[in-house]
Amino acid sequence: MIREHENVRDYLSSVCSQIRARELHKDIRRELESHLEELVLDKEAEGATREEAVAWAIRQMGDPVTVGRELHRIHKPQMHWGLLLGLIAFLGLGVFAMYSIESSYAAMRSNALDGVGFAIRKMFFIALGLPVLLLFYFMDYRKLKAWSLFMYGVAGVGMVCTTLFGQMVNGARSYIAFGSFAVDWTVISSYLFMAAAAGLLLDWRGQKRNFWLKSMFAFVLVPVMLYIMVPSLPTILFYLVSYGILCSVVTRKWWLALLQTGGTLLLLGGAFLIRYYLSQRVLAFLNPDRDPSGAGYMYIQMREALNSAGWWGHGFGAVNPKMPYVHSELIFTYLVYSFGWGVGIAVAGAAVYFVTRLFHSMGQVRETYGKLLIVAATSLIGAQFGYCIGMSLGLLPITSVVLPFVSYGGTHIIVEMAIIGLVLGIYRRKDMIRPGRTS
Numbered sequence: 001m002i003r004e005h006e007n008v009r010d011y012l013s014s015v016c017s018q019i020r021a022r023e024l025h026k027d028i029r030r031e032l033e034s035h036l037e038e039l040v041l042d043k044e045a046e047g048a049t050r051e052e053a054v055a056w057a058i059r060q061m062g063d064p065v066t067v068g069r070e071l072h073r074i075h076k077p078q079m080h081w082g083l084l085l086g087l088i089a090f091l092g093l094g095v096f097a098m099y100s101i102e103s104s105y106a107a108m109r110s111n112a113l114d115g116v117g118f119a120i121r122k123m124f125f126i127a128l129g130l131p132v133l134l135l136f137y138f139m140d141y142r143k144l145k146a147w148s149l150f151m152y153g154v155a156g157v158g159m160v161c162t163t164l165f166g167q168m169v170n171g172a173r174s175y176i177a178f179g180s181f182a183v184d185w186t187v188i189s190s191y192l193f194m195a196a197a198a199g200l201l202l203d204w205r206g207q208k209r210n211f212w213l214k215s216m217f218a219f220v221l222v223p224v225m226l227y228i229m230v231p232s233l234p235t236i237l238f239y240l241v242s243y244g245i246l247c248s249v250v251t252r253k254w255w256l257a258l259l260q261t262g263g264t265l266l267l268l269g270g271a272f273l274i275r276y277y278l279s280q281r282v283l284a285f286l287n288p289d290r291d292p293s294g295a296g297y298m299y300i301q302m303r304e305a306l307n308s309a310g311w312w313g314h315g316f317g318a319v320n321p322k323m324p325y326v327h328s329e330l331i332f333t334y335l336v337y338s339f340g341w342g343v344g345i346a347v348a349g350a351a352v353y354f355v356t357r358l359f360h361s362m363g364q365v366r367e368t369y370g371k372l373l374i375v376a377a378t379s380l381i382g383a384q385f386g387y388c389i390g391m392s393l394g395l396l397p398i399t400s401v402v403l404p405f406v407s408y409g410g411t412h413i414i415v416e417m418a419i420i421g422l423v424l425g426i427y428r429r430k431d432m433i434r435p436g437r438t439s
Helices: 006-016 022-045 050-061 064-075 081-108 118-138 141-165 185-207 211-229 233-251 254-274 276-286 297-309 331-364 368-392 411-428
Strands: 167-169 172-178 181-184
Touching (some): 006 022, 006 050, 006 064, 081 411, 141 172, 141 185, 141 211, 141 368, 141 411, 172 185, 181 411, 185 211, 185 411, 211 254, 233 254, 297 331, 331 411, 368 411
């Protein structure tokens, strides 16, 4: 074979020495070998010897250093700078917001974090998330596809353990302890279920047997039942919306995907509205003045805080004793209250920009599995951005939804940094992987 010829091996090695992406060397060698073999066979058909044909073919291919440098330019790793800068900006905003909230709580003497500052803890979680981000950035994401069923099992078993042994926080048993650390497993499991769906739906679509039955059971009924047992209504909402989008992209049959997820949401919504407590919360959202000292209290306080903000707000460390716990779900309300509507509009605009950058990265990736992973990440993060901002403005019912990257918390920060690292890693390889290849 042509590859056994010493001059061909030397030529291919010289070309590949100029290409830093080693995972491309095998494909590039195979492609160049094919071109060389065609040239050699054509020349031999004209009566040339094998040695003469090989020498001529190599000359036709061009200088190996020049060829290698051009291939490196075409296939070199890419960084999505808009997405990275957006991440840095949101993390920086989160640290700044924590400093301001810490000052506000200190003035009210209501800092309940054992004397450790909010900002310090925020930076600690960011520091923990950085190596996780780098791990997912440099890993070959295609290897995750083989672990799809394992990720599904880990998510499901983890949710069962959380339901049985988890810690109760705000009426939901969503945290599970590992020694002295506790993590919000509902957050982690939603991303694991979505990552598993990206791989398994791709395989099931190719098999074309009982696709809708398997997907309905595995990725709608099972996760929803597990989240009901916690219970975690926001997780159910975001998961079903995100899964519906992912299923639509995989199957290109949006109406069937909508029937799966939208129908489930309608059934669950009707069932939960029957419960008195939830119905009272919905009525409070629709008419806060109906119960101003009860279920409508926070809606009224949010409305007053937003109305008093103006364009410039009340300043750094602004105190609002009627809204003492704003470091998590209502942090966007606090940003507007403290720094004004100008900052609020800027943050909302930055969220839109960030989500559009995620969509942009999806459009640039040609490999199917990588594209689906970005769809899963974009839909989950985008839904949280939209709901948290809408909730903070009084446009949606209040529930336990944090502002990605900005709100206080450890689990969601580390998971979100891991997800962005994965998206950046997929984008990094967009010119290094041929369309359709997943391994």
